[in-house]
Amino acid sequence: MSRGRVAATDPGIGAPRRTQPLETLFSLCLGIVLAVVMGVSVTTLRPDPAEGSRAQLESLAAVQLRAQVTMSRDEQIALEERIRDLRARARAQEDVWSTEVGSLVVALSSVVMVGSLVAIRRGSTRVIRDGVLLAGALSMVYGVILMLMSAQTWLRFAVLVTAGLVTAAVGRARFAASR
Numbered sequence: 001m002s003r004g005r006v007a008a009t010d011p012g013i014g015a016p017r018r019t020q021p022l023e024t025l026f027s028l029c030l031g032i033v034l035a036v037v038m039g040v041s042v043t044t045l046r047p048d049p050a051e052g053s054r055a056q057l058e059s060l061a062a063v064q065l066r067a068q069v070t071m072s073r074d075e076q077i078a079l080e081e082r083i084r085d086l087r088a089r090a091r092a093q094e095d096v097w098s099t100e101v102g103s104l105v106v107a108l109s110s111v112v113m114v115g116s117l118v119a120i121r122r123g124s125t126r127v128i129r130d131g132v133l134l135a136g137a138l139s140m141v142y143g144v145i146l147m148l149m150s151a152q153t154w155l156r157f158a159v160l161v162t163a164g165l166v167t168a169a170v171g172r173a174r175f176a177a178s179r
Helices: 021-045 050-067 073-122 126-149 154-177
Strands: none
Touching: 021 073, 021 126, 050 073, 073 126, 073 154, 126 154
């Protein structure tokens, strides 16, 4: 007696097969690991430029706390203005970074998701296909979150709509094909 539940017809083989719990777990782990690797790769190649601004803000805040008693009112106002300017600059840099990195992650996720469909046609194992598809879906979520954190622009709108369309098309092609 075989364990597991009956899965949909495997498009690569054409015969119903049983899904083993270990296969499902492996697909899940593969998807998570690949999604993390994609996210880390993109953020490593395009690091957040606001990190330098954050370090400056922390040091200025520490100076402000230590010197509140000894600073004149004019010096305190000048320091507060400098902190405000740094915060505004850091926010602007974060918006640009979120838009660029979010767009890259969505594009990479789209390629990976379409790649999982190509793998179906080439007859690779179901476990690998499902893991790659999951990696694309998880990294698509990461890209969409980055885009939601970015400034409201037409690019943001276009990338979010594209992400939705690609995800729907790949899902339809993948799961409608198995019925």
